[in-house]
Each structure stands twice: as structure tokens, then as C-alpha cells.
Amino acid sequence: METVTLTIKKQPDLRLEAEKITPDAFAGKSAAEIADLPVFEGRETAKLGTYFDVAGKGGATAAETKIVIKGDASRVKYIGMKMTAGEVLIEGSADMYAGAWMEGGKLVVKGDVDAFAGTGMKGGIFEIGGNAGNYLGAAYRGDWRGMQGGTIRVKGNAGSDIGYFMNGGTIIVEGDADVHVATHAEGGTIIIKGNGKSKIGGQMVKGDIYVFGTIDVMMPGFVYRKDVDLEVDGTRATFALYEGDMGERHGKRKGEVIYGKIYQKY
Amino acid sequence: MAEYLIKNGFVFDPVLGIKGDRTDIAVKDGKIVESTALSNPQVIDAAGKTVMAAGVDIHAHVAGPKVNAGRNFRPEDKLFTYKAGKGAMRMAGGFSIPTTFKTGYEYARMGYGTVMEAAMPPLYARHVHEEMRDTPIIDEGAYPVFGNNWFVLEYLKNNELENTAAYISWLLQTTRGYAVKIVNPGGTEAWGWGLNCNSIHDPVPYFDITPAQIMKGLMEANEYLKLPHSIHIHTNNLGNPGNYETTLDTFKLFEGEKPKDSFGRSQVMHHTHVQFHSYGGDNWGNFESKADVMMDYVNAHDNLTIDIGQVTLDETTTMTADGPFEHHLTELNHLKWANRDVELETAAGIVPYIYSPDIKVCGIQWAIGLELALMAKDLMRVFITTDHPNAGPFTRYPRVMKWLMSQKAREAQIDAMKYGDKVRDATFIAGLDRELDLYEIAQMTRAGTAKALGLGHMYGSLKVGMEGDVAVYDYNPETADDPELIEKAFGNAAYLFKAGEMVVRDGDILSNGRKRTLWVDVKVNDNPQVRRDITEKFLKYYTVSEANYEVHEEGYLRNPFRIEVDATQ
Numbered sequence: 001m002e003t004v005t006l007t008i009k010k011q012p013d014l015r016l017e018a019e020k021i022t023p024d025a026f027a028g029k030s031a032a033e034i035a036d037l038p039v040f041e042g043r044e045t046a047k048l049g050t051y052f053d054v055a056g057k058g059g060a061t062a063a064e065t066k067i068v069i070k071g072d073a074s075r076v077k078y079i080g081m082k083m084t085a086g087e088v089l090i091e092g093s094a095d096m097y098a099g100a101w102m103e104g105g106k107l108v109v110k111g112d113v114d115a116f117a118g119t120g121m122k123g124g125i126f127e128i129g130g131n132a133g134n135y136l137g138a139a140y141r142g143d144w145r146g147m148q149g150g151t152i153r154v155k156g157n158a159g160s161d162i163g164y165f166m167n168g169g170t171i172i173v174e175g176d177a178d179v180h181v182a183t184h185a186e187g188g189t190i191i192i193k194g195n196g197k198s199k200i201g202g203q204m205v206k207g208d209i210y211v212f213g214t215i216d217v218m219m220p221g222f223v224y225r226k227d228v229d230l231e232v233d234g235t236r237a238t239f240a241l242y243e244g245d246m247g248e249r250h251g252k253r254k255g256e257v258i259y260g261k262i263y264q265k266y
Numbered sequence: 267m268a269e270y271l272i273k274n275g276f277v278f279d280p281v282l283g284i285k286g287d288r289t290d291i292a293v294k295d296g297k298i299v300e301s302t303a304l305s306n307p308q309v310i311d312a313a314g315k316t317v318m319a320a321g322v323d324i325h326a327h328v329a330g331p332k333v334n335a336g337r338n339f340r341p342e343d344k345l346f347t348y349k350a351g352k353g354a355m356r357m358a359g360g361f362s363i364p365t366t367f368k369t370g371y372e373y374a375r376m377g378y379g380t381v382m383e384a385a386m387p388p389l390y391a392r393h394v395h396e397e398m399r400d401t402p403i404i405d406e407g408a409y410p411v412f413g414n415n416w417f418v419l420e421y422l423k424n425n426e427l428e429n430t431a432a433y434i435s436w437l438l439q440t441t442r443g444y445a446v447k448i449v450n451p452g453g454t455e456a457w458g459w460g461l462n463c464n465s466i467h468d469p470v471p472y473f474d475i476t477p478a479q480i481m482k483g484l485m486e487a488n489e490y491l492k493l494p495h496s497i498h499i500h501t502n503n504l505g506n507p508g509n510y511e512t513t514l515d516t517f518k519l520f521e522g523e524k525p526k527d528s529f530g531r532s533q534v535m536h537h538t539h540v541q542f543h544s545y546g547g548d549n550w551g552n553f554e555s556k557a558d559v560m561m562d563y564v565n566a567h568d569n570l571t572i573d574i575g576q577v578t579l580d581e582t583t584t585m586t587a588d589g590p591f592e593h594h595l596t597e598l599n600h601l602k603w604a605n606r607d608v609e610l611e612t613a614a615g616i617v618p619y620i621y622s623p624d625i626k627v628c629g630i631q632w633a634i635g636l637e638l639a640l641m642a643k644d645l646m647r648v649f650i651t652t653d654h655p656n657a658g659p660f661t662r663y664p665r666v667m668k669w670l671m672s673q674k675a676r677e678a679q680i681d682a683m684k685y686g687d688k689v690r691d692a693t694f695i696a697g698l699d700r701e702l703d704l705y706e707i708a709q710m711t712r713a714g715t716a717k718a719l720g721l722g723h724m725y726g727s728l729k730v731g732m733e734g735d736v737a738v739y740d741y742n743p744e745t746a747d748d749p750e751l752i753e754k755a756f757g758n759a760a761y762l763f764k765a766g767e768m769v770v771r772d773g774d775i776l777s778n779g780r781k782r783t784l785w786v787d788v789k790v791n792d793n794p795q796v797r798r799d800i801t802e803k804f805l806k807y808y809t810v811s812e813a814n815y816e817v818h819e820e821g822y823l824r825n826p827f828r829i830e831v832d833a834t835q
Contacts, residue, residue: 043350143342144601249600 001066001087002059004034006052008071014042015095016051019078023065023086023105026058034058051076062086062105074114080107083124096133099126100140102150115159116140121169123150134159134178137171137188147171147188163190166207172233182209185260191233204245204260212237212265221245222262230263239263267766269294269304272736275312276743278704279319280646280713281727285705286743291317293734296766300730314742315760318708320379320735321663322715322725325498325538325573326654327585328369329383329397329408331390332614335604336363336583336655340618343583355775362582362655370402371775372661377737377759380716380725380784383408384498384538384653385449385587387608388415389808389815391441395822398783403769405827407444407784409498410437411587413451413480416610416807417799419473422483430487431833432793436800442785442817442826445495445719446488449587451477453502454613462590463502466515477502482519485534491788491833494529494720496571498536504591505542510556513543517563517570524569529720532568532647536718539575539653541635550627555693557637565643571718573649576635576666577628578658579679581620586656589613610807621658623682629689631657632679639670640698645709646717663711664756670702670710672749704743720829721784734766783823788831 004026017040026034034057035049048054052069059065063085073079074093081097085105090098093111100119112130118137132154138161139146146165157175164180166188176194183199185207195213202219210232222244229238243259250257270293277289292301327333337343340363348359358368373381386394386408398406412418412434421430434446452470453463459471466478481499488497503512516537523534537543546554564572584595589605592615596603604616621628635657642648650667654660668675676695680686690696702710716726724733741755758773769777804812819826 140345141341142339142602143345 001064003056003066003068004031004058005055005068005070006048007055008051008069008073008076009053010051011072012041012051012075016041016076017078018048018076019081020048021067021069021076021079021088022081022083023058023062023067023088024082024084026067027062027065027086028060029058031055031057059086074111083107093130099124102126112156118147118150118152120145121147121150121152125150126152128152128154128156131156131175132158132162132173134161135164136162137166137169138163139165144184146185157194163188163207166190176213182207182260193233201244201260201262203248205248205250206258206260208261208263210239210263210265215264218242218262219244221247227266228263232263237265239265267295268768269307270310270763270766270768271301271304271307272310272312272317272738272761275315275317275738276704277317277728278708279728280705280709281722282729289317291728291736293736293763293766296734298728298730298732298734298736310738310761312738312760314745316704316739316741316743316755317728318377318704318737318739319712319716319726319728319732320737320762320764321373321377321711322719322721323373323378323381323651323660324536324649324715324719325384325651326381326660327384327656328381328654328660329366329401329406330386330394332385332585332587332606332616333363334393334397335606335614336585336616337365339602339604339616340583343618353775354777362580362659364659366397366400367402370404370778370781374403374762374764374770374775374779375759375773376661376663376757377739377762377770378404379733379735379737379762379764380405380721382406382444382719385447385614386410386441386443387587387612387614388437388441388443389608389611389810391443391817392822395442395783395817399822399824401781402778403764403775403781404779405782405784408442409445409447410441410443411447411449411612412437412484413448413477414453414455414587414612417803418480418484419452419455419470419475422479423473423475425483427483427486427490429793429796429799430483431490432790432796433800434487434491435788435790435833436796438786438788440816442783442819442823444784444786445493446484446497448481448484448497449500449612450502450504450591451480453477454587454589457590457593457613458607464506465512466502466519468502478515478519481516485520485523489523489526489534491790492527492831493786493788494527494531494829494831495718496525496531496533496536498538500538500586500588501543503543504586504588505545505594507545507547507549507553509543509545510559513537513540513560514563517567520569521567527720530722531718531720533571533718534569536571536573538573539651539657540572540638541575541577541631541657542653544634544638553627553630553692555630555634555637557634557641558694561638561641564648565641568644568647571647571649571714572638573651573653574635574638575651575653575657576662577621577631578652578662578665579621579623579628579632580658580662581618582655582658583616584619584656585614585616587612587614589615591615592617595619609809610803623679624684626685626688626692629680629683629685630692633689633693633695635666636669636676637694637698639702639710640700641694645702645706646714648710649715649718650707650710661757664753667707667756668749668752671707671752673699673701675749734763736763737761780825782825782827784827784829785823786829786831788833791834
């Protein structure tokens with residue numbers, strides 16, 4: 001595997017849109033070719049090399065390419081967008097839309113990510129060492145196709161509206177999550193190991209939510225069914241199972257209505 | 267103004283009967299002229315290329331409140347589609363509901379010069395005109411909707427033909443409209459009561475009139491007014507299995523009727539997007555094509571024209587003044603839905619829709635559209651549309667041409683479907699080996715549509731004296747053998763001349779042209795009753811005053827082009 005190291009040398013005045021920072025775009029390119037890739041600052045098109053020092057070269061394919069980003073990338077959007085393979089390691093933080101529409105490979109952010117990280121994600125592994133912003137693993141504005149596959153793990157806390165219109169995949173938040181979890185979800189799994197707030201599973205059609213800590217207010221559309229013993233992300237415990245959202249349409253499987261499920265740990 | 271001599275192209279002109287002969291076309295002062303009239307022309311070498319009059323689209327939803335509502339509620343339709351402005355072009359984007367600028371550019375790049383907005387809610391006519399004004403290059407007109415309008419329902423209920431005609435005259439003039447559009451007659455009004463009209467004989471609640479009476483009455487008023495275009499119908503029961511009977515009932519309403527206009531059209535009724543109205547079966551399981559029944563009727567009756575409403579197998583945005591149908595659609599696909607009621611006049615609904623090649627019903631819908639064209643005897647009466655954006659975006663017209671011109675391309679598409687064999691079983695597509703030629707495509711996209719619109723004296727032909735609207739495509743009909751070349755060439759015109767100005771070269775937009783807005787000013791005898799009714803309705807019911815309703819030519823219309831008709835005799 002070849003490694004490309006990007007070291008930020010100039011902070012953009014406006015937020016930088018750098019959708020080309022992916023193993024797919026870097027594969028088969030030399031440092032000079034990578035530095036020549038386009039980025040956008042506001043309405044102006046610039047070159048990646050204007051903002052980053054580029055060292056190393058891309059591998060023959062995306063799968064054989066690793067990108068390491070050094071310095072503060074908290075003003076750089078769209079890192080790892082649509083990546084299908086390979087690895088991206090961000091040593092600091094990243095701006096909005098990190099890993100959006102990601103299909104495969106591994107994206108690791110040691111710091112925080114801003115909103116819409118993992119939007120419409122289809123596959124791969126996305127790890128966030130710090131906190132995640134709002135709309136983690138959600139759908140793009142207006143779209144009904146949220147996160148569909150892959151795994152996102154947040155070591156810290158997550159903002160509001162995570163898993164909005166989620167259809168598949170797994171989001172694990174090791175800290176707390178803000179309001180609105182899995183709104184409109186039609187599949188997928190969200191595990192909150194800390195506390196939840198209110199509006200969890202609103203308008204949820206299908207999918208599973210596990211909350212280890214407290215829930216401020218349970219949605220009135222959810223009904224307690226029974227207690228279940230489960231192992232969730234390495235923890236064995238008894239959970240209270242709620243089903244909902246009763247205000248939504250629900251499909252049937254083998255004659256049984258399939259609801260969205262919230263499991264709260266005792 | 268520049269003079270152009272377009273030399274040695276393969277010319278296709280159904281009006282002149284030219285079928286691919288190498289002929290020179292001369293353009294001067296915005297018109298087609300004799301070559302001898304040119305003094306110092308710029309010569310365009312069209313050798314090995316196809317030359318036609320610019321395209322004329324008879325039915326597309328490209329401007330106005332529901333198109334804009336679609337843009338507003340589908341940000342995901344814009345995602346990754348925007349291109350920065352360059353040269354004459356402004357920034358433009360969107361896929362199924364492109365911005366006004368992209369609408370103009372994309373039509374021009376396909377060699378189209380004229381487009382009709384198919385449904386204008388009169389109350390929002392100002393919005394429609396504002397968007398058309400911002401749509402560059404193409405000439406446009408808009409059809410106000412009449413089929414659920416309270417004035418029309420009341421006049422027709424009492425068989426008051428002259429009053430209906432006087433009201434149409436007033437509304438066309440007030441909204442700067444072009445023709446009489448009818449969408450789900452009575453059904454959209456019934457939707458206000460949570461009901462619908464699923465056959466042409468279902469009475470409309472409160473008004474106690476049937477869709478059949480509305481359509482027949484409006485046809486009579488339209489002929490009384492001698493308007494350039496006939497009534498333009500989207501009948502009841504759209505999109506439902508078994509609806510072909512409703513469509514046939516609608517066609518039969520006009521049996522024996524003759525046009526009375528002096529604009530040269532041959533039809534008394536245009537039925538739009540017939541694909542959506544040609545369904546057999548009684549549920550989605552036994553859903554099947556009835557294109558054969560439809561075309562047997564259309565082929566045998568020359569007083570009607572149709573357009574196909576071809577499904578393009580894309581993700582698109584459906585939008586129609588057929589409010590109840592859109593509610594039905596959102597119940598089917600569970601995607602977002604917007605509905606808008608327009609007081610006294612109409613309503614509209616919007617739902618995103620994915621025509622997936624992996625779904626059998628979508629495959630059958632795709633086949634039906636093509637069958638309508640491939641079974642047609644007279645392609646001067648059967649036109650290419652996608653009911654943009656309902657069955658697919660207009661930018662797919664070149665792909666539709668490819669399917670119509672190549673059985674190989676059709677078979678490749680069916681093979682790419684998940685249930686191709688089931689689609690073949692439920693349709694006639696597999697048995698149709700007809701491949702349309704460019705002459706027939708020219709009939710379906712310019713000569714036929716221009717004639718049906720009553721604009722055959724301006725557009726659709728390269729006859730001397732016509733508008734200087736000429737499209738040149740990099741397509742050699744003698745040597746081309748790959749169907750993909752059709753799609754490529756017709757989506758990237760080598761040249762488009764609009765009113766004598768070169769606006770497209772090699773698929774690039776060179777100029778925003780001098781687009782015109784077409785509207786019909788029909789004079790009728792003074793009708794005090796209708797004047798009084800209008801004043802009263804505005805005082806009693808409308809939330810706006812009459813003065814805030816009228817669309818003024820100045821300010822709202824780009825280069826207004828008024829077509830005058832005298833119906834006082």
C-alpha cells in the first residue's frame with residue numbers, strides 16, 4: 001500500500017470543498033498530479049497544492065492507497081466523499097460531509113467531524129475519535145435515502161438528527177446523542193451507549209435503536225412490549241423493548257407487523 | 267443581421283416532402299429565404315449532417331408554481347448537477363426539474379426552438395410568465411387550465427356555449443395564455459371534496475356536471491373561437507390499470523367533429539401523454555398494454571392528435587394538475603408529496619418517482635409509449651413527449667428517438683430489465699420490428715407539432731418565409747449504424763439557428779437568443795353577463811382583485827408575440 005501525506009500549509013479563508021481527497025481520486029497519481037487536483041473555495045476553483053503539501057504517491061488502485069492528513073482540516077469539507085476502497089486517516093478534525101456517500105474502505109478521524117458526516121453512506125468503516133456533529137449518517141436535504149450500509153463509530157458524543165431517513169448500516173455512539181434519532185428510518189441500527197434525549201424514533205417505520213442510558217421523553221407513538229436479554233456491542237444486559245412509531249405505516253413479515261424498535265437498557 | 271447558407275446537409279422536411287435530399291438552406295433577417303436572396307452569407311458546411319427545422323414541443327411542464335414547488339422540495343434533484351456559468355451561459359443545474367436557464371439551454375442543445383408549458387393555473391399566470399421570461403432562447407407559450415374552473419363548470423352545466431367562449435377569450439387575454447388545457451376534468455374539483463371522477467360520466471360534486479360534458483363543451487367553445495390549437499386533454503382515470511376504456515370513451519366524444527379554425531390544424535382534440543391512459547388489466551399484477559386498441563382508434567380517426575408521454579426509466583418528479591392522482595401515487599411509493607389548491611380554478615400535486623428498469627410495471631409503461639408511436643400510421647398526428655418531467659425529463663428525447671429508430675436499441679433495453687420476458691408478455695413491443703426514419707422523427711417533433719398547434723405557418727418546416735429556426739445534427743443517415751450515435755447527435759446539436767441567429771455550435775450555447783412569448787388574443791362580441799360574473803366572482807370568492815390578476819405584456823412577457831383571432835362573426 002502506498003501512502004500520500006497531505007499537510008495543511010494554508011488555511012482557506014472560506015471553507016474548502018475538497019471532494020477529491022479520496023483514495024479513488026489519488027490512485028495512480030504522483031504527488032504533483034495530486035497537488036494539481038481541483039478544490040473549491042467559494043466560487044473560485046483552486047488547486048489542492050495551494051492548501052496542502054503533498055508527499056508520497058497514490059497506489060495502483062484505490063484499495064492500495066492510504067491518505068494521511070496532518071494539521072487542522074476542520075475547515076475542509078467532503079473528505080473521503082464517495083470513496084470505494086483504501087484508507088483515509090485524518091489526524092485532526094474534519095468539516096462537514098466527511099465520508100458522505102462512502103461506499104467502502106476505511107475512514108478514521110482522530111478529532112471531531114462536523115454535520116452530515118457519512119450522509120447516504122453505503123458501505124465501509126468510518127471511525128470518529130472525537131465528537132460528531134448533527135445529521136450523522138443521515139440523508140441529504142430532501143432525500144429519502146439516508147445511510148444504507150457500513151458502520152460508523154463515534155467515541156465521543158453525537159449531535160441531533162443522527163440516522164435521519166436511515167435505511168441500513170450501523171451507527172454506534174459511545175457517548176450521548178442529541179434530540180431526533182433515526183427520524184423516518186426504514187432500517188439500520190443505532191446504538192447509543194450514553195444518554196439519549198427526546199424524539200427518538202419519530203416517524204420510524206423500521207429499524208433498531210439501543211439506548212444504554214436515559215431517555216428524557218419517550219415518543220408517545222412507542223408502546224412498551226416486553227423485556228429482552230441481549231448482547232449489544234459486547235455488552236450483555238436486559239433491555240425494555242418498545243415498538244413504534246404507531247402513527248406510521250408498517251409492513252408485514254410472515255403475517256406479523258414489523259415496527260421500529262427501541263431497546264432501553266435497565 | 268448575419269446571413270447563413272447551410273450547405274449540402276441531408277434535409278428532412280415533412281411539409282416540403284424532402285426526405286434526406288442534399289439541399290441548401292438559406293437564412294436571412296430571421297427567416298428562411300431563397301439562396302439567391304443572400305448577398306454575403308456565412309457558409310455552414312453541413313455535408314454528412316442532418317438538417318431539420320428546429321423542434322417544437324407540444325407538451326412539457328417547464329415553468330410556473332408547481333414546477334418551482336418541485337424544485338423547492340427536491341434539493342436532491344439538484345445535487346451534483348450544477349455547472350458554473352461560462353460565456354453566454356449562466357449557472358444552471360437540476361435534473362428532472364432543471365432551472366429556467368438549464369431548461370432553455372438543454373432544449374437548444376437538442377435543436378428545439380419552441381416549447382409549450384402544458385398547465386398554467388390562471389391565478390399563478392404571473393409566476394408562469396416570470397419563469398418563461400427567464401428561460402432563454404426558446405419561444406414559449408402556456409396553456410391555462412380550464413377543466414375544473416368554476417366559471418366553466420357553471421356555464422357548461424347550463425349549456426351556455428357563448429358565455430363559455432367569452433370567458434375563455436377573457437382568460438386567455440388576461441393570463442396571456444395560448445390554448446385550452448383540460449386536466450382530469452371535474453376530478454380535480456371533486457378532489458376538493460376528497461373525491462375523484464374515475465370515468466367521464468362521474469358527476470362532479472355540487473356542480474352536477476360530468477367530465478364528458480366539460481370536455482365536449484370546451485371543444486365546442488374552442489371551435490366557436492377558432493383558436494389556433496385544439497383543446498388539449500389529459501382525461502380522467504390517469505395511471506390506473508384498465509383505464510384504456512376511459513380514454514377510448516374520451517376519444518369517442520369527438521367522433522365526426524371537424525375543426526373550424528383557419529390555422530391549418532386537422533384535429534379538434536389533442537390528447538396528451540396517452541401512454542399513461544392505455545392500460546389494460548384490473549390490478550398491477552395483470553397490468554398490460556392496450557396500445558393496440560388506442561392506435562386502432564387513432565389511426566382510423568384523423569380529427570385527433572396525441573403525444574406519447576414516454577417513460578424514460580429515470581428517477582424523476584411527477585407533477586400534474588391531477589391532484590387526486592398524485593395522492594394516489596404517494597400512497598403507492600411512500601415518497602414525499604406536495605399538494606396545492608388554486609382557488610376556483612385548479613389544484614396540483616407533486617411526488618418524486620423512480621421508473622426502475624427492475625420493476626415490471628415500469629417496463630410495461632416504457633413499452634407502451636414506444637408502441638403508440640410504432641403502431642401509428644400517420645406520424646403527423648403522434649408526437650414525442652415525456653410529459654416532462656412526469657414520465658422522464660425532456661433531456662431524454664434523443665434517447666426516445668434512439669429507441670424509436672432502432673429495434674436493436676429497444677431489445678438491448680428490454681434485456682437490461684429484470685423482468686424483460688414478463689414485459690414482452692404484457693406488451694406488443696417484441697413483435698414490432700418497425701424502425702422510424704428521420705423523416706418520421708421530423709414529423710413527430712416539428713412538422714406535426716407545429717401544425718397541431720396552429721403554428722405551421724411559422725415553425726416545423728424550412729419552407730421559404732418560415733422562421734429562421736434550423737437545427738443541424740452531426741448525424742449521417744447514410745453511414746450511421748450504431749444507435750448510440752442517434753442519442754449523441756440529437757442531444758448535442760451541431761448548430762441551432764433561432765430566428766436567424768446562431769445560438770448553438772457543437773453543443774455549446776453561444777447566445778441567449780431573443781426568445782418570444784406566444785399568446786392568443788381572440789376577440790369576441792361584448793358579453794355583459796360574463797363581465798358581470800367575473801366582477802362578482804372576484805368580489806365574492808377570489809383572494810386577489812382583478813387588477814392584481816392580469817398579466818401585463820410589459821414587465822411579465824419577454825418579446826410578446828400576439829396571435830390575433832376574430833371570433834365576433
